[in-house]
Amino acid sequence: MECLHLDNMTKESNIKLYPLKNFYIVTDIKKHKVIKKKLLEYFSLMPDNKHGKISKTDWKLLDSQKKYKDYFLKKIRPYYDKLSKKIGFKKWGWKIHSIWFQIYNNKTNDTHGWHNHQGCNWSNVYFIHLPNNSLKTQLFDKVKNKPIKNIKVKEGQLLTFPANMMHRSPVNNTNDKKIIISFNSDILIETDKE
Numbered sequence: 001m002e003c004l005h006l007d008n009m010t011k012e013s014n015i016k017l018y019p020l021k022n023f024y025i026v027t028d029i030k031k032h033k034v035i036k037k038k039l040l041e042y043f044s045l046m047p048d049n050k051h052g053k054i055s056k057t058d059w060k061l062l063d064s065q066k067k068y069k070d071y072f073l074k075k076i077r078p079y080y081d082k083l084s085k086k087i088g089f090k091k092w093g094w095k096i097h098s099i100w101f102q103i104y105n106n107k108t109n110d111t112h113g114w115h116n117h118q119g120c121n122w123s124n125v126y127f128i129h130l131p132n133n134s135l136k137t138q139l140f141d142k143v144k145n146k147p148i149k150n151i152k153v154k155e156g157q158l159l160t161f162p163a164n165m166m167h168r169s170p171v172n173n174t175n176d177k178k179i180i181i182s183f184n185s186d187i188l189i190e191t192d193k194e
């Protein structure tokens with residue numbers, strides 16, 4: 001049975017948070033400049049759909065309208081195979097649930113506030129255009145109750161982090177755009193059956 005309860009009130013209780021070591025993954029994508037050029041061509045042909053404080057995104061479009069999807073998945077597949085194997089156990093595999101792009105225009109206060117992704121193990125961000133480090137994704141450390149602003153990622157890299165983690169894209173008041181592809185994934189890990 002599905003249960004969704006949203007409550008802005010934080011009630012003090014006997015629930016305690018204990019720190020747990022976890023990790024995020026950064027993957028270098030080779031031939032980024034070639035992939036970038038191709039993806040930007042695809043995006044330029046997409047409708048100018050705004051969502052929230054994001055100037056252009058295909059978040060609400062059907063998968064069949066996302067013409068870049070097959071191209072991107074083909075490029076990302078070998079890296080995701082390696083990534084899954086690296087964090088896997090005896091058996092590994094992966095699947096992608098949804099994919100979308102976001103363009104945060106310059107000098108527009110474009111931003112994406114704190115949120116997390118549901119129905120998946122991992123969130124992913126491929127940084128297609130990131131001229132300014134201040135626009136990197138920030139994660140939220142719930143134990144310390146403060147943002148993690150120094151994620152070690154740059155343009156041309158894929159950031160993969162646990163999907164339950166709150167994260168945001170800082171306000172873009174810089175002179176340049178930020179362009180990313182985001183997607184949700186499950187990395188499937190099976191333990192030994194013995």
Ligand SMILES: [Fe+2]
Nearest residue numbers: 115117123167
């Ligand atoms: Fe997100």
